[in-house]
Amino acid sequence: MEYLLLAERLRVEERRLIEAFAALGCSARLLTPAEIGSIQFGASSADSEPNLGPDGGTIISRLHPTREASALLWALESVGWTVVPGALQMDVFARRDRLYRELLRAGVPVVKTTLGWGTSAVMRAADASAYPVEFLPLGGGESGIVVEDREGAEAVVEHRAVLGREHVLLVRHGAALAEQRRLLIAGGEVFAALPSGEADWTVDETTPVDRMIAGQVSAAIGAPLIDMCYLPDAGNAVVTVLPLLSFRSVQSAASDVAAAIARCVGRTEAIHG
Secondary structure, eight states: EEEEOOOOOOOOOHHHHHHHHHHHHOOEEEOOOSSOOOOOOOTTTTTTTSSSOOOOOEEEEOOSSSSSHHHHHHHHHHHHOOOOOHHHHHHHHHHHHHHHHHHHHOOOOOOOOOOESHHHHHHHHHHHOOSSSEEEEETSSSSOOESSSSHOOOOOOHHHHSSSOOOOEOOOEOOOOGOOOOOOOOOOTTEEEEOOOOOOEEEOOOOOHHHHHHHHHHHHTTOOOEEEOOOOOOOOTEEEEEEEEOOOOOSSSSSSSHHHHHHHHHHHHHHHH
């Protein structure tokens, strides 16, 4: 069995996944979006087969959640490829408003967030929140920005409105990283981590609360591979939910995230195969 890792480039994580699949007796290789041939909608798969070779296997998306990534996954599924996570799940990841809607519909607590349309509405939402305030674009693959005071907020909002023609922003209190607890979810396997710097995380023992929240979020989104953070001291409110892409600071022999992902993909393929 061969697995295709759909990514822009070969990073540390993709190398670890290749090793993990090899340990299971399978092969895996990098597949960049540029390598995929054109996919024609409305045609038979024989007329629009992507350029993946005759023996391609399941595709594991390692793409950031964007509208472009979602469109590519939909196209691949339309010609018969199994993709993990699937296009429908990528749609949820790629739109923060839809992500929050799915979480709230499932009863998962999320950090209080306001959608503001237009500069005035966004500033009113910022003033109603306690500074520092975080501004988030609707795109799930786009990073937010935290501002410490009203003057900084005005500058950011006006800049984005004028140069980026961005009319809608999500506004919420900027929770400090030290307040957050991170969960890496690979099917039924959950890894917990605490911040140990600006980009690093230290593995922590998984608690029953971690497993409960992981199960709730996975069920709400329908995705098997998730990277999320929540606030244990604020009602377990969810802060971020993304596809499980980066795990190098958590990866070790004792917390083998890559192996868990490989096992999860194998189980997912058995279900959809």
